Amino acid sequence: MSKPLTWNRKDLIAIEPLSRDEIETVFYAAQAFKNAMKADRSKQPYLDGRTVVNLFLEPSTRTRLAFEVAANKLCADTLTITAEASSLTKGETLRDTAQNMQALQADIIILRHAASGAAHYLSQVVDIPVINAGDGSHAHPTQALLDCFTLVEKWGTLEGKNVTILGDILFSRVARSNIYCLQKLGATVTIAGPSTLVPEGFVSMGVTVCNDLQTALEDADAVMLLRIQHERQSSSHFPSIGEYTSSFGLNNERANWLKPEAIIMHPGPINRGVEIDSKLADSKRSVILNQVTNGVFVRMAVLHLCHSYYQSKKINLPT
Numbered sequence: 001m002s003k004p005l006t007w008n009r010k011d012l013i014a015i016e017p018l019s020r021d022e023i024e025t026v027f028y029a030a031q032a033f034k035n036a037m038k039a040d041r042s043k044q045p046y047l048d049g050r051t052v053v054n055l056f057l058e059p060s061t062r063t064r065l066a067f068e069v070a071a072n073k074l075c076a077d078t079l080t081i082t083a084e085a086s087s088l089t090k091g092e093t094l095r096d097t098a099q100n101m102q103a104l105q106a107d108i109i110i111l112r113h114a115a116s117g118a119a120h121y122l123s124q125v126v127d128i129p130v131i132n133a134g135d136g137s138h139a140h141p142t143q144a145l146l147d148c149f150t151l152v153e154k155w156g157t158l159e160g161k162n163v164t165i166l167g168d169i170l171f172s173r174v175a176r177s178n179i180y181c182l183q184k185l186g187a188t189v190t191i192a193g194p195s196t197l198v199p200e201g202f203v204s205m206g207v208t209v210c211n212d213l214q215t216a217l218e219d220a221d222a223v224m225l226l227r228i229q230h231e232r233q234s235s236s237h238f239p240s241i242g243e244y245t246s247s248f249g250l251n252n253e254r255a256n257w258l259k260p261e262a263i264i265m266h267p268g269p270i271n272r273g274v275e276i277d278s279k280l281a282d283s284k285r286s287v288i289l290n291q292v293t294n295g296v297f298v299r300m301a302v303l304h305l306c307h308s309y310y311q312s313k314k315i316n317l318p319t
């Protein structure tokens with residue numbers, strides 16, 4: 001990397017505050033870890049002797065496991081706590097839970113929470129690094145970083161690229177974080193889906209809002225599918241799942257509207273046969289499993305960078 005590595009924070013709460021240099025530093029570190037693990041699968045001792053707590057108060061498979069694997073590969077001890085297994089069920093506050101974790105010598109807290117703003121709040125009441133693993137419909141920064149890292153890995157740059165995000169934008173923290181990350185890296189973003197889930201208000205974020213699927217797909221270099229976030233909706237925003245699929249599901253016929261070289265993405269979990277046909281999810285143009293793999297290395301990078309800044313240490317990486 002010709003320019004110096006830049007990382008100016010102990011917490012990762014959202015993409016919006018990050019500079020482009022910081023995002024590219026995450027990518028550089030992630031690539032360094034990926035190269036090192038490819039050459040030699042032995043662990044990297046950057047968090048040796050540290051304790052990383054996964055405080056996951058919402059269900060998760062990929063994000064939780066990727067953080068656990070990432071911390072393990074950095075030689076940290078990991079503890080995972082769910083809502084059901086914590087004293088939150090007895091009325092303990094999130095603040096008290098986190099402060100007790102710090103008192104028990106935790107070094108980093110990774111938080112997933114149903115309330116938007118929970119990660120920012122936690123970063124104000126504990127001294128140790130806090131990493132947001134998804135808070136309500138607000139932000140999911142490591143997902144956006146791994147998505148964009150996967151695209152940079154494919155293309156070399158996002159400058160001049162067109163990315164369409166298709167599905168439930170209104171309730172999606174992934175969409176919001178990706179919009180910021182893609183734009184900071186030079187991509188043009190179109191969001192698409194039914195008007196009830198893709199309101200015109202998103203224009204203020206600098207995106208194109210499109211409710212015509214063919215128009216949204218024809219110029220896309222990549223399409224990112226999103227599932228319907230039923231757990232965040234208090235009422236139905238379209239008549240039925242079948243009607244959503246018939247109008248906005250990506251099937252083989254509609255995939256022909258894409259450029260031949262266009263990439264298909266999905267952050268998971270996939271609802272096969274709803275937002276995307278199984279054959280497309282498993283096709284050669286899909287990078288869905290690449291996203292999962294890259295999620296480990298991006299999270300290794302984030303853990304290492306946040307801890308290094310907190311400890312006032314120089315950023316060292318495998319060579």
